[in-house]
Structure formats: structure tokens, C-alpha cells
Amino acid sequence: MASTSARRSRGWLRTELTGLLFSSPAIIGLAAVMAYPVAASLYYSFCNYSVLKPPTWVGTANYERLLTDELFWTSLWNTLYFAAFSVPLGIIVAFLLALLLNVKVRGMTVYRTIFYIPSIVPMVASSVLWIWLFNPQYGAVNALLRHVPGISDPPGWLSDPAWAKPTIILWSIWGVGNTVVIFLAGLQGVPQALYEAAEVDGASPWQRTLSITVPYMTPYLFFALVMGLIGSFQFFTPAMVMTNGTGGPADSTMFYALNLFHRAFSDFKMGYACAMAWVLFILVVIATLVVVKSSARYVYYESADEGAV
């Protein structure tokens, strides 16, 4: 290629161009797959749009219609209910599992693998499995429950509006393996000396966990909380598979993203679906901001300049 001296004179410009060239797929991708769609989606949300014909401007009609759309409120309620239970429960279960795994017992990797495997099962397969496990008549769960004294008539799970959401929440907890592994990595970073000091001072294991482990783990718990919230607002595949797309019974599993999907691809009300998506986006942003703002009070960072890799 070019001689060294020639490169040196043009070096600066060259580096810039090469840098841009290397990152260009990201820039193109960002523009095509993000910037344009985000702008277009906002525009469509003020339009009547069926994809088949060009959009026509209708002002805030879609947003106004949302206010009186009962299914919109039902799906929003279902999603908030799901997020309010599955995220905290998932974090608590994952944290307890990680604490148990962190006890230096033999076979830790085997247990870790067992807890992790459910989270790599494809969602469609685990959803189908859940329908079968919780089948009111022939399912394994009710077969076990019938052996429990006092339970003669176990729940109908996915076929009972009162139990459908809890059943799906149980599904989400079965897949906490990912979070367990993240927490476990965090636990291994807690300075051992602190525990020893606390033990000398006569702190009980419970006190040690509360006043050493938990504070050290807050960044990880916080991370799981934010990611869990963002994910649960978009919860889709299991709801779709477990109810054959109906969101039933009695709309009890009609989650926000499922509702949105149907408005877009069953009714072809794409403008309406976009309005729903923007409401979702705003809710996600608000929820994240609330968590981030409040985190300053309880998240403990070991060193101030941690971000500066």
C-alpha cells in the first residue's frame, strides 16, 4: 500500500475516514432501522394508516380513541399487574438462588447449570410446556396438588381468568437463570474480608447478608430491575402462544404488546398501533426515570469512577 511518509501526511484524514467506514454499518443501520422508523412511527400515530394505502393525517384522533378503548385499559392493567409481580418476584428468587449457590458447596456448577437451563429453552417451547404442565385435567401440577390434603379442586390455571396471570408469572420466574448468573458474578466480587470482620464482631449470617451483601449487590439488583421493567412492558411471545393469540380467558392475558400486535396485524390499524406504541414508550421512559432517580438513594457504587473503564 502507500509508503509510510505519504501515509503520515494524510494520516489524520485517513484515520477519520477509516473510522467512519468501519462504523458506517452502525450509522446506516441506525438511520434506516432506528431513526427513520422512530420518526415515521410518531407520524403514523397521528394518521389513519393501513400499510396498503398511504397514511392520512387525523390529528390526535388515535390518542383520543385510546382513552375510551376498554381493551386498551385492560391490556395496560394486565401488563402493570404482570410487571408489578414478575419483576420483583423474579429478582427475589434470583437473589436467593444466587446466595445459595454462593455457599461454597461441592457441585455448585451442576446446580448453576440446572437453574440456568430453563432460561435457554425457547419461549415458544416453554410456553407450550406450561400449557401442558398446568392443564387442569391431565397436567402434572394439578396431579401433584390433588395429593395435597385440603385441595380437592385445584385451579383451572390458564383457563381461569383469576389464575391465568399468576400462571404466566410463574412461567417468568422459571426463567430467572440469566439473572442468577449475573447476581452470582456480583456476589463473587464482594470483599471476603468484610465478612470476616463482621463475623469477628459477632454479626449473624442474616445481619451479614443484610448489611454487607445487599448493599454491595444494589448495582446488580438495580440493573435487573431496569431490564426487567423494560422487558415486562413488552411481554409478548408467551401470552401469544399460551392463549393461541386470544389473550383469554376474558381478556385476562391480553397484555399490552399482544393487544398492539393485533391492532397492527389483525385489524391493520397501523396508525392506532403506533399511538399505542408511543404511549408504551412514554410509560417505559417514566418508569425507568423513576427507578433511576430513586436509585441514587439506595444504590451503592464501590468507586466513583467505575464508569471510566
Added chain:
Amino acid sequence: MAAKSLLGKLLALLALSALSVTFIAPLAWMILTSLKPLDETMSMPPKWLPSSVETIQWENYVKVIVDKDRWDPDEDPVPPFLRYGLNTLYLVVLGVVGTVISNALIAYGFARIRWPGRDVVFALTLATMMIPFPVIMVPVFAIFRELGWVGSFKPLWVPAWFGSAFNIFLLRQFFRTIPTELSDAARIDGCSELGIFWNVVVPLSKPALAVVALFHFMYVWNDFLGPLIYLTDQKMFTLSLGLQFYQSQHGGTEWNLLMAASTLIVLPLIVVFFFTQRSFIQGISLTGLKG
């Protein structure tokens, strides 16, 4: 003191054992069901194990794979389930190759070369992670429809060649840990930027690249919404999308076949996981930290 901690360990071990049984039980139930004859899946009370060794139905797996009811050899020489598997594999290969190449190049541009506006573009890239998929779902669909790609595989693999914020972030963090002295030495020896990337950075980043490849493989295998939106022809369905055909085909669902099909979909992932456990755990720990 020692006795106390021994007791603690014992209790932890007990709790761990009980919980692992709970976590693994659903998968055991899936495999057990897949080996039963149909009438045994619907006995009251349910039987845990196939009633005898003779009634174990390995044929269930053959039935799923060959699927005589739905297979018309004149239309497609490959039976449906295998066809879904081939389609999935096709998307996995194109997607994984694209993801690794594009994200590595992009991350290199962000991590090792200075250019004006770099940090702004990088921040914007990261910000896209916050945008919920439903927000861009409709316009992206409209674009692919305009391109005439709906009903083809393209919407499912082409985007992988343009990088994703998460992978760019992960690889950038990794590339930054490689000493710049190495690239400087190569540069003095007359190596081009692409040469440095290929001869210096890539060989040292194999573990991180493996993590990216692995996660994308999982993503494609798992993806349901994408195929649901873009694939219209049954012959082009992926495994995730095709599984629905084993659900309530003729009225009542044949649970043994559905569970056999599910097992077949889960199995490759578990095999891959066992061979790559280290990368998996490393990858998750890597991403969990500074996401």
C-alpha cells in the same frame, strides 16, 4: 463455629437440591410425556412414567419428524419439521455470520479509531437500546413491504448485518482492553487498519466474538415475533413458528407429539450450551456488569 457453618452448608445443600428438582421437573415432564402413547397422556390420575418399557414410544419422534399427515412429498421433498429446521438453520448461519462480522467491524471503529463525532454516534447507538420494539415495528414492516421482502427470509437476516447496539457495546468494551501498543507496532510495520483489525484484534477477541455468535444463535432459534410477522408461506416457517401445528391439529392436542416436537427444539440449544458453558457464563457476567 465449624459445626455451625457445616450445618449452614448442609441446609444450603438441601435447599439447593429441592429447588433444582423444582426447576428441572418441567423439562423432565416434557421428555416423559414425549415418550408416552397418546392414551397414557390422558389417564386420570396422570402417570409419571410410561407404564412399562414396552410402551415407551420412540416412534413419537419419528412421527414428528416424518409427519405423514402433513407431508406431501410432491410439494416438498423434505418433511415439514425438518424443513422448519433447515429454515431455522439457514437464518442462524446468515444471521450469526452477519452479526459477528458487522458488530466486530463497527465496534472496532468505535473502540480503536478516533474520528470526530464518534462518541456522540456511540451514545446514540446505545440509546436505541431503550426504544421498545413495538415503536419501530410498523415502520420497519412498511419498509420491508415497500422493498417486497414480506414473505421472504430477508427481513429476518439482513438487519443482522447492520449491527446491534448491545453487541457493539459488548465488543467495544472488550476491544478496549487490548493494549494499543500491539496495534501501534502493527501500524509501524505498515499494516492497514483492516489488517490490524484482522491480524491483531480479532485473534485476541475470540472469546467475546464467540459470546456474540452464541447469543445471536439463541436469539434466532428463539425468535417468534419476527417469523410471525414476515413469513407467510408454511414451507418457510421456522421451528418456533412451526411448533403451533402440533397444537390442536385435529380437535384435541396430541400432547405426546407436541412434547416430542418441543424436546427436539430444545435439545440443540442444550447441547450447544453444554459445549460452550464457559462462554455463556462469561458472556452473561460480562454484559450484566455495565449494561
